[in-house]
Amino acid sequence: MQTRVLKYFLTVAELNNITQAAERLHITQPTLSRQIMELEKELGVKLFDREKRQMHLNKAGVLFQQRAMTMITVLDQTKNELLAVNDQLSGTINIGMVESAVSDFMMRAVQKFQEKYPDVRFNIFDGDGDTLRERLDQGLCDLVALIQPIEAAKYNYFPLPVQEKWGLIMRKDDPLAKRKAIMAHDLYQLPLVVGRRNIVRDDITDTLKIDLNKLDWRVIINLPENAKQLVLSGKYYHFGIYGVYQKYHDERLAFVPFSPTKTTGHLLAWRKNVQLTPAVEKFIQFVADQTTHKKI
Template identity: 35%
Template sequence: MEIRTLRYFLAVAREENMTRAAEILHVTQPTLSKQLKSLEDELGKKLFTRHSFSIQLTEEGVLLRKRAEDLVKMADKIITEFITLDDVTGGDVYFGLAESYQIRFLAREINTFKKTYPGLRYHITSGDTEQVTEKLDKGVIDFAVLVEEPNAAKYNYLCFPESDVWGVVMPKDCRLAEKEKIEAADLIGLPLFCSDQGWHKDITRWCGGQIDTLHLEGSFRLSYNASLFVKEQLGYLLTFDRLIDTGPESGLVFRPLFPKLETKMYLVWKKYQVFTPIAERLLDNLKEKMK
């Protein structure tokens, strides 16, 4: 299985049309069709359902698209790394980030670092622990930022200087907003929004045996999207402080949980990982600032 063939496959999957994909790839349509047929024969699975004017992925095709995207990204990353091996002033660094106001600390340090190494190019993806560690393990990214303690057997890590404080984001005119702090008993019977990770780890730890009395109305990976549901009076959002705009014009307020619930954040990389020169220098700089 060649990377070039996977690029062809991804182009067809994206365009859902053989003719348009061939034009984009600058190959003839018969050549493209032959490559995709060879790929199907190699895998022993049908990857596309062909219609009169379009092409649709089969279930096997959807699975391959996910794997192919990672493989192509990895191939591109390898090429870029080797191109920049002798360039100590620039290059590409890849991050997978959790949601937290503390990301501004990382952004500030990158800004300072770029004044010395203006050739640095950084690439950011966002996600929960499962999403970003999967990319880290596959080598698609160099660093992950997690909001749970990393597996010390697999990763090296640095701890961010502060902690994120949990609370509830709610409409400012609701009854619960009159309280200064929110206890587990206050949330019983209310429709709650939270990330799956936060609900099953942090919130369960916070409320102990009362978790079964709370109702998870819906789960969200991004707190901003959940806050829009809160504005529409659909529920209450359990999230970190300073992620959501709760200013006077927002119509929302944040109230901290009681007892206080905090979560540490970590910069993580694989053990024995070999970095490009620019990534190594950036890491050395972050170690100095975060120790």
């Protein structure tokens, strides 16, 4: 199976139209149709449901699309790794990070690193902790910046000097916004928006001694941006971190911390027993040194 054919397939899957895909790929429509049919024959399954001029992925096609994207990504990473094995540091570093104050810290690190090593490029992926760990396990990310705690047994990691305070995000005109702190009993029966990572949620609720049976987890999210409109409606409260409130950057909202105060740290993690590229190794050491000397 050739890489070229995988890219042909992914283009057709994106456009759902063989003619448009052929135009983008600068090949003839009959050639592209033949390549897709030969791919299906090689795999032994149909990948598309065909309707006149439209082609839509079936269940097998959706699964193969995910695998094909992974294969292309890994192949591109391998090429970059081979290019990086020389005297001039180069290549691409794939970093995943949660949407919190750690992103500002990491972006400063990226900027300073590229000033020193201009031939190194970065791919940045935003996601929640579960998504980022999946990408790390699949080899799609070299490094991930996560909120503690994490299931650390299978990762190498070190702490980053970024702390987040937990609290409640709500409309500024809400009566609770006038409080200096939110207590556990204030949360009971409120319609809450909360992140999907159970390990983090459990850590917070244990610290605050919250009775989980009295909480109304109304909406569970992976990334916070879509939840902003729910909070602005005045009918939901976001159980989250100050960094999310800052990123909302909306004067109509307010953040009130929990009492007792709960703060959470961050980690930079990478897989154990994996050969890292020189660029990734150098960046890990760079961030570790900057962290130790607090230069970022």
